[in-house]
Amino acid sequence: MMKYIKIKGLMATIASATILFSGASVNAAEEGMMHPESNGFTSTGIFGKFDIPSLQRGLQVYIEVCSACHSMDLVAFRSLEDIGYNIDEVKAIAAEYDYEDTFDDDGELITRSGIPADYFPAPFANEKAARASNGGAMPPDFSTLIKAREHLGFFSSTYGEDYVVALMVGYEEDAPEGVEMNEGLYFNHYFAGNQIAMAPPLFDDIVEYADGTPATLHQTAYDVANFMAWASDPTMQERKEMGLKVMLFMFVFVILLYFTNKRVWRKVKKGEDIDPSKL
Numbered sequence: 001m002m003k004y005i006k007i008k009g010l011m012a013t014i015a016s017a018t019i020l021f022s023g024a025s026v027n028a029a030e031e032g033m034m035h036p037e038s039n040g041f042t043s044t045g046i047f048g049k050f051d052i053p054s055l056q057r058g059l060q061v062y063i064e065v066c067s068a069c070h071s072m073d074l075v076a077f078r079s080l081e082d083i084g085y086n087i088d089e090v091k092a093i094a095a096e097y098d099y100e101d102t103f104d105d106d107g108e109l110i111t112r113s114g115i116p117a118d119y120f121p122a123p124f125a126n127e128k129a130a131r132a133s134n135g136g137a138m139p140p141d142f143s144t145l146i147k148a149r150e151h152l153g154f155f156s157s158t159y160g161e162d163y164v165v166a167l168m169v170g171y172e173e174d175a176p177e178g179v180e181m182n183e184g185l186y187f188n189h190y191f192a193g194n195q196i197a198m199a200p201p202l203f204d205d206i207v208e209y210a211d212g213t214p215a216t217l218h219q220t221a222y223d224v225a226n227f228m229a230w231a232s233d234p235t236m237q238e239r240k241e242m243g244l245k246v247m248l249f250m251f252v253f254v255i256l257l258y259f260t261n262k263r264v265w266r267k268v269k270k271g272e273d274i275d276p277s278k279l
């Protein structure tokens with residue numbers, strides 16, 4: 001009977017694990033779409049850590065290139081302190097932007113420069129304006145894009161970061177033979193359907209990195225993807241570190257419980273009389 005219950009329990013575990021993980025890479029199965037390669041991002045996996053210099057380079061790529069089309073509504077300048085800037089540097093970054101949300105004494109709108117409490121401004125006034133400038137396509141907001149492109153499975157995972165790198169380097173100047181391209185779209189091996197409305201945004205030396213790192217296409221793609229991952233999940237490192245501490249605590253706690261349990265029941269097992277006051 002015991003054995004039967006154990007086997008049944010094991011089978012239930014396997015079955016639920018299969019159900020849990022079977023959602024993996026459903027998207028990658030889409031026709032013609034290649035599976036992104038892993039770039040070994042330091043923030044992925046259970047020991048994930050942020051790579052601060054890369055995040056700062058990624059911010060530079062976002063500001064100088066991607067922010068012309070992509071908004072990042074949920075990120076405030078003040079949170080850039082988390083990626084290694086001091087408050088004066090944050091103030092300087094914020095001051096580069098203008099905001100029109102204050103009135104003078106006559107009730108006229110005035111333009112003021114940004115402060116750390118402001119959020120990154122959107123490049124377009126609204127979705128219609130964004131679409132009108134991009135051939136009808138909408139450049140998605142960066143705040144959660146990495147998470148939306150992440151497919152975590154048991155046997156094969158695609159991190160959103162790796163997808164973005166693949167997308168940046170996955171353009172083909174000419175579509176492969178036999179592929180009929182739609183007007184204004186670009187061929188990309190990693191985009192669902194292979195036709196994307198975004199022109200290749202990155203190429204070698206598109207930025208000059210403040211820290212002197214050579215700005216190759218792959219490096220800029222890696223850094224901006226890293227930055228987008230931070231924007232999507234700024235408390236990742238704290239969360240994972242806390243998780244590991246909890247697991248360690250549970251491990252020690254289980255050992256203690258095991259010996260406590262043994263001690264409490266030792267007399268019963270031996271068949272001795274129990275005096276409850278001496279347990």
Ligand code: HEC
Nearest residue numbers: 065066068069134137138139140164196197198201202224
């Ligand atoms: C000239 C405007 C423009 C610039 C600059 C630009 N993008 Fe885009 N991006 C778009 C548009 C438009 C789309 C929507 C494409 C579509 O739906 O076909 C898009 C979509 C995307 C997507 C989503 C793809 C998906 O799976 O849906 C990612 C990721 C992306 N861009 C990353 C970037 C990065 C990183 C940069 C900066 C290095 C950048 N973009 C710069 C216009 C732009």
